[in-house]
Amino acid sequence: MPDDTPCLVDYDTAQALLTSALQTLLHDRVDTLPPLQACGRVLAEDVQARSPRPEADISAMDGYAFRAGEMQQAGGAGLPVRGYVAAGTRPAPLVAGAACEILTGARIPNGADCVVARERTALVGGRVVLAEGISARTGANIRWAGEEFEVGQCLLKRGTPLDWRHVPLLLDQGKTAVRVYRPLNVSVLANGAEFGCQAEDGRIELNTHMLEAMLRRETVHVTKQTSASDSPDELESALRRCVAQADVVVTTGGISVGQTDHVLPVLQRMGAGCLFRRVRMRPGKPMTVMRLGRTVVFCLPGNSGAAALCAQLFVVPFLVAMSGCVAHLQPRVPVMGRSDFAYAPPPDATCFLPVSVTGEGEETRFSLVPSVGASDIQCLTRASGVMRVDAGRAVQAGDRAELMLFSRLSM
Ligand SMILES: Nc1nc2c(c(=O)[nH]1)N[C@H]1C(S)=C(S)[C@@H](COP(=O)(O)OP(=O)(O)OC[C@H]3O[C@@H](n4cnc5c(N)ncnc54)[C@H](O)[C@@H]3O)O[C@H]1N2
Numbered sequence: 001m002p003d004d005t006p007c008l009v010d011y012d013t014a015q016a017l018l019t020s021a022l023q024t025l026l027h028d029r030v031d032t033l034p035p036l037q038a039c040g041r042v043l044a045e046d047v048q049a050r051s052p053r054p055e056a057d058i059s060a061m062d063g064y065a066f067r068a069g070e071m072q073q074a075g076g077a078g079l080p081v082r083g084y085v086a087a088g089t090r091p092a093p094l095v096a097g098a099a100c101e102i103l104t105g106a107r108i109p110n111g112a113d114c115v116v117a118r119e120r121t122a123l124v125g126g127r128v129v130l131a132e133g134i135s136a137r138t139g140a141n142i143r144w145a146g147e148e149f150e151v152g153q154c155l156l157k158r159g160t161p162l163d164w165r166h167v168p169l170l171l172d173q174g175k176t177a178v179r180v181y182r183p184l185n186v187s188v189l190a191n192g193a194e195f196g197c198q199a200e201d202g203r204i205e206l207n208t209h210m211l212e213a214m215l216r217r218e219t220v221h222v223t224k225q226t227s228a229s230d231s232p233d234e235l236e237s238a239l240r241r242c243v244a245q246a247d248v249v250v251t252t253g254g255i256s257v258g259q260t261d262h263v264l265p266v267l268q269r270m271g272a273g274c275l276f277r278r279v280r281m282r283p284g285k286p287m288t289v290m291r292l293g294r295t296v297v298f299c300l301p302g303n304s305g306a307a308a309l310c311a312q313l314f315v316v317p318f319l320v321a322m323s324g325c326v327a328h329l330q331p332r333v334p335v336m337g338r339s340d341f342a343y344a345p346p347p348d349a350t351c352f353l354p355v356s357v358t359g360e361g362e363e364t365r366f367s368l369v370p371s372v373g374a375s376d377i378q379c380l381t382r383a384s385g386v387m388r389v390d391a392g393r394a395v396q397a398g399d400r401a402e403l404m405l406f407s408r409l410s411m
C-alpha cells in the first residue's frame with residue numbers, strides 16, 4: 001500500500017471516500033437504446049417535450065364540430081352538415097354557418113369550437129339538430145393542443161427507472177433511442193476452508209445467498225461463487241474470475257488478521273489500491289474497500305450479521321447510485337424516533353444496534369433487539385433496522401435517535 005493510503009477511517013469518512021470514487025465511475029456506464037429495449041433500465045438523461053400533446057386541437061368524440069354560437073342561434077333548426085373529417089386527414093376550414101361530421105381523434109377544423117357526440121344529435125333533412133336538453137358549449141369535447149404538456153416541459157427525469165408506462169411517452173416524442181444506464185454486474189465471493197465438502201468441521205455458506213437476495217434487482221445482476229479453501233492462489237483465481245465479469249465485487253470473510261485471511265494481500269498483489277482499510281464501527285470493523293482498475297471490491301467481514309450490516313450501509317447505496325437511480329451516493333435517509341433504552345458506545349466506534357420499531361411520527365420508539373454479536377443472524381429477522389449511536393455519545397432512554405431501515409435495493 002502507498003504511504004498515503006487511508007487506513008482505519010471513521011464511518012462518515014468511509015462514506016465520503018466511496019462518494020468520490022463513485023463520481024469517477026459513473027460516466028461511461030451509458031447505452032443508447034430504443035424505448036422498448038430501454039424498459040427495465042434507468043434513464044441517463046432528462047427528456048424534454050419536443051412537441052406538445054395533443055399536437056393539435058383534437059375531437060374527443062365521434063359526432064359533429066361547429067361554432068357553439070351558431071348552433072345556439074340556429075336552435076331547433078340545427079346546422080347543415082358540410083364536410084367530414086377522420087383521424088389522419090387535415091380538414092378544410094369549417095364552412096360558416098355549418099357543422100362538420102367528425103370522428104374521435106380527428107383534427108378540429110379551423111373555425112369550429114365545439115363538438116357534440118353523435119348520439120346527442122339527430123340528423124333531420126341533412127341538418128344536425130341537438131337532442132332535447134343538449135346544449136352547445138364552447139370547448140366541449142375538444143382536446144386542446146398542449147393540454148397534456150407543452151413544448152419544453154420536462155417529461156422524465158434522469159434516474160427514472162423505465163417501464164411500460166414510459167414507452168408511449170417516449171415514442172410520442174419521436175424518441176427512437178434514449179440514454180440509459182447499463183445494468184450492473186455484481187460478483188459475490190465467499191472464502192474459507194470451512195465451506196469445502198471435505199472440511200472436517202464444515203459450515204454452511206450463507207453470505208453469498210444472503211447478499212444475492214439483498215442486492216439483486218432488474219438493473220443489478222448478481223453471480224456468486226465460493227473459494228472453499230484457505231489457499232491464496234485459489235482465492236486469486238476466484239477473484240480474477242469475479243473481476244473479469246463484474247463491475248462490483250463483494251467478498252465476505254478472510255479480511256481480518258488471521259493466518260487464513262488472504263483477501264487483502266491477494267488483492268494487493270493483483271494490483272488493487274485501497275480506498276479504506278477498516279472502519280471505526282461496530283460491528284463491521286474489518287470492512288475494507290479496494291479498487292482494481294474500474295472494479296470496486298467491497299471486502300465485507302465474514303460474520304454474517306456484520307456482512308449484512310456492511311452491505312446495507314455501504315454496498316446497497318453504492319449500487320443504487322451506480323445503477324443510476326440517484327445522482328449521488330445517499331446513505332439511506334434515517335427514520336427519526338426515540339430510543340427506549342440506554343446505551344453507552346465505546347469512545348472510538350460508531351455503533352449500529354439492531355432495533356425494532358413501534359409507533360409512528362412523534363411516537364416512534366426504538367427497542368433494542370437482543371444480539372449475541374456480529375455472527376447473530378436471528379436478530380436480523382427480529383429487527384427493522386439499525387440505530388446509529390456515535391462514538392462516545394451515550395444514549396439515555398427517551399433520547400432522540402436515528403434508525404436506518406433494512407431494505408432491499410430500491411429507491
Ligand atoms: N485478532 C483479531 N481477530 C479478529 C478481529 C480483529 O480485529 N483482530 N476482528 C474480528 C471481527 S470484528 C470480525 S467481523 C471477524 C472478521 O473476520 P473475517 O472477515 O476475516 O472473517 P472470517 O474469519 O473468514 O470468518 C468469520 C466468521 O464468519 C463465518 N463466515 C465467513 N464467511 C461466511 C459465509 N460466507 N457464510 C457463513 N459464515 C461465514 C466464518 O465461518 C467465521 O465463523 O474477525 C474477528 N477477528
Ligand code: MOO
Pocket residue numbers: 282283284285286301303306373374375
Ligand atoms: O464486525 Mo466484527 O464486525 O464485529 O464481528
